Amino acid sequence: MIQFNTVEIGYKQALLTINKLELKRGEVYALIGSNGSGKSTLLNTILKKIPVLAGDVYLNSTAVASYSVTELAKTIAFVDSKFDGIEHLSVVDYIGLGRTPYTNALGRLRSEDHAIVDAAIEKLNLGTFRNRETLQLSDGERQMVSIARAICQSTPIILLDEPTAFLDYGNRKKLIETLNEIAKTENKCVLFSTHDIEICLEEKGINLLVINQSKKELELYSNTISKSEIISIGFSLVNE
Amino acid sequence: MNKRTQLFFLLLIVTLIASFVGHLFAGQVKITLSDYWNALFHLDESNTNHLIVREFRIPRAVIAVIAGAGLSVAGMFMQTLFNNPLAGPYVLGINTGSSLFVAFSMMTGLSFLQSDVGIISSALLGALIFGFIILFFSFFTRHHVTLLLVGLMLGSFTGAIISVLQTMSSAQELKAFTIWTMGSLQHVQFDQLPLVILFFALGTIGSLFLIKPMNVLVLGEKSTELLGLNIQSVRVFTIIITALFTGVVTAFCGPIAFVGLAVPNLTKTLFRTQNHSILLIGNFFIGAIFLLISDSIIQLLEATIQLPINAFTSLVGAPFIIYIVLKRLK
Numbered sequence: 001m002i003q004f005n006t007v008e009i010g011y012k013q014a015l016l017t018i019n020k021l022e023l024k025r026g027e028v029y030a031l032i033g034s035n036g037s038g039k040s041t042l043l044n045t046i047l048k049k050i051p052v053l054a055g056d057v058y059l060n061s062t063a064v065a066s067y068s069v070t071e072l073a074k075t076i077a078f079v080d081s082k083f084d085g086i087e088h089l090s091v092v093d094y095i096g097l098g099r100t101p102y103t104n105a106l107g108r109l110r111s112e113d114h115a116i117v118d119a120a121i122e123k124l125n126l127g128t129f130r131n132r133e134t135l136q137l138s139d140g141e142r143q144m145v146s147i148a149r150a151i152c153q154s155t156p157i158i159l160l161d162e163p164t165a166f167l168d169y170g171n172r173k174k175l176i177e178t179l180n181e182i183a184k185t186e187n188k189c190v191l192f193s194t195h196d197i198e199i200c201l202e203e204k205g206i207n208l209l210v211i212n213q214s215k216k217e218l219e220l221y222s223n224t225i226s227k228s229e230i231i232s233i234g235f236s237l238v239n240e
Numbered sequence: 241m242n243k244r245t246q247l248f249f250l251l252l253i254v255t256l257i258a259s260f261v262g263h264l265f266a267g268q269v270k271i272t273l274s275d276y277w278n279a280l281f282h283l284d285e286s287n288t289n290h291l292i293v294r295e296f297r298i299p300r301a302v303i304a305v306i307a308g309a310g311l312s313v314a315g316m317f318m319q320t321l322f323n324n325p326l327a328g329p330y331v332l333g334i335n336t337g338s339s340l341f342v343a344f345s346m347m348t349g350l351s352f353l354q355s356d357v358g359i360i361s362s363a364l365l366g367a368l369i370f371g372f373i374i375l376f377f378s379f380f381t382r383h384h385v386t387l388l389l390v391g392l393m394l395g396s397f398t399g400a401i402i403s404v405l406q407t408m409s410s411a412q413e414l415k416a417f418t419i420w421t422m423g424s425l426q427h428v429q430f431d432q433l434p435l436v437i438l439f440f441a442l443g444t445i446g447s448l449f450l451i452k453p454m455n456v457l458v459l460g461e462k463s464t465e466l467l468g469l470n471i472q473s474v475r476v477f478t479i480i481i482t483a484l485f486t487g488v489v490t491a492f493c494g495p496i497a498f499v500g501l502a503v504p505n506l507t508k509t510l511f512r513t514q515n516h517s518i519l520l521i522g523n524f525f526i527g528a529i530f531l532l533i534s535d536s537i538i539q540l541l542e543a544t545i546q547l548p549i550n551a552f553t554s555l556v557g558a559p560f561i562i563y564i565v566l567k568r569l570k
Contacts, residue, residue: 069468069469070468072466073468074468077466086458086514088511088512088513090513093455093515094459097455097467101468105449106451106452107452107455133512
């Protein structure tokens with residue numbers, strides 16, 4: 001779904017090289033690397049916010065650069081590390097905004113849009129706070145609501161920028177499990193940056209994309225890799 | 241739409257009709273219902289009451305609805321666009337732009353510019369130019385109060401230019417302009433109404449296409465783009481619609497302060513939603529009702545005190561804004 005072919009990314013000077021890599025649908029990829037190693041830069045490059053320095057990133061064999069804003073919104077859904085909530089904006093209205101790329105000029109949700117919103121709410125068990133204001137939710141609940149909004153965008157790809165950064169242990173684990181489940185059941189390609197190495201290793205079937213700190217390259221591992229190996233590759237520390 | 245919203249809409253429709261009818265009968269001269277009937281369907285040009293109905297009462301009530309609704313809707317768009325509860329056409333200097341251009345056209349002595357179309361075009365152009373100036377400055381600041389200060393400074397700056405213009409104009413032109421700046425709903429004549437209604441209708445149709453971008457823009461500009469909307473065109477279109485409403489209202493009524501700032505805040509508090517289709521209707525009704533009631537009070541007090549509409553809306557609006565500032569921007 002997402003293909004890299006000797007891509008160099010960064011702001012003006014190269015931060016990271018990605019040789020040959022394809023991220024597939026139905027899989028979850030955890031992007032791991034030290035601060036400043038290029039995790040956000042990589043996500044922003046896929047989102048067409050930053051141009052590539054060399055090579056090309058392809059979504060479904062079409063270069064990202066040739067995607068229009070609307071096409072991109074139908075291909076990638078993005079979730080930020082934090083959604084602060086908005087006064088008077090209800091959960092169901094917020095999740096419904098995920099349908100924006102598909103609604104007409106007046107933005108009205110059709111019955112099939114409502115059905116998609118309801119299905120996402122049910123899938124993530126958000127029924128109890130459907131009509132609550134987004135401002136009144138806890139950080140964990142808001143992150144789940146954001147993921148529901150992303151699901152409603154009906155895109156083959158979901159990108160998340162450190163989605164667990166502001167959550168407690170229980171909610172981190174729950175969120176990563178949810179991402180794993182969504183990728184498998186909805187056949188989506190899910191890519192998220194994180195520092196929660198342990199949870200990603202415990203959870204079955206999560207692929208690890210580690211930014212090799214000495215080579216400045218992105219490397220793909222299955223989660224049979226050990227924590228100490230990841231740390232020595234990604235954080236240039238040898239764990240004793 | 242939940243029960244609460246439906247109830248509010250019902251209440252607002254009833255209140256709008258009541259305040260419109262109340263406004264028609266609020267003037268100092270006693271006019272009966274049959275005068276209204278005859279003035280509309282069996283006009284007798286020698287009957288003073290008939291002329292009052294056609295030339296004063298009806299245009300004044302219609303323009304109160306249009307001005308109140310137009311300024312409030314424009315204010316709502318600006319508040320969402322700039323993500324700032326203190327934004328509005330008056331405080332951000334959109335009115336000021338209209339005033340400056342109207343001053344130019346009234347005091348140049350060119351008859352073309354002093355015609356209805358000349359004044360409307362000037363007011364629209366001024367609103368549009370100042371709208372884009374504010375949009376330009378908004379790229380440099382994310383801070384609520386900074387943008388407001390820029391708007392106020394634009395106001396002072398154009399105020400100074402207008403003063404210079406006034407010293408150079410004839411006594412007659414000066415008088416016409418001074419009366420215009422006080423703001424009034426009674427300058428519009430019956431035969432000007434179609435033009436005003438036309439511009440207002442254009443703005444309203446345009447507004448419908450802003451509902452979707454506004455709903456998304458609440459999430460921030462980054463999310464707006466990621467949800468597939470072109471943020472540049474959203475900005476430009478919002479400014480055009482805002483300028484259209486503000487320009488046409490300002491051209492006919494002069495600058496009217498605070499309506500565009502206070503009403504959108506009040507509407508949001510009442511309806512407790514970010515759904516702009518509901519907010520659009522809410523602002524339309526509450527803005528119209530607010531100006532109808534304000535102007536009715538002005539007419540009832542006319543025998544004792546002559547209040548310009550601009551003074552009245554400031555008297556009511558300014559304390560409300562102070563309340564919002566203290567509550568929302570502690």
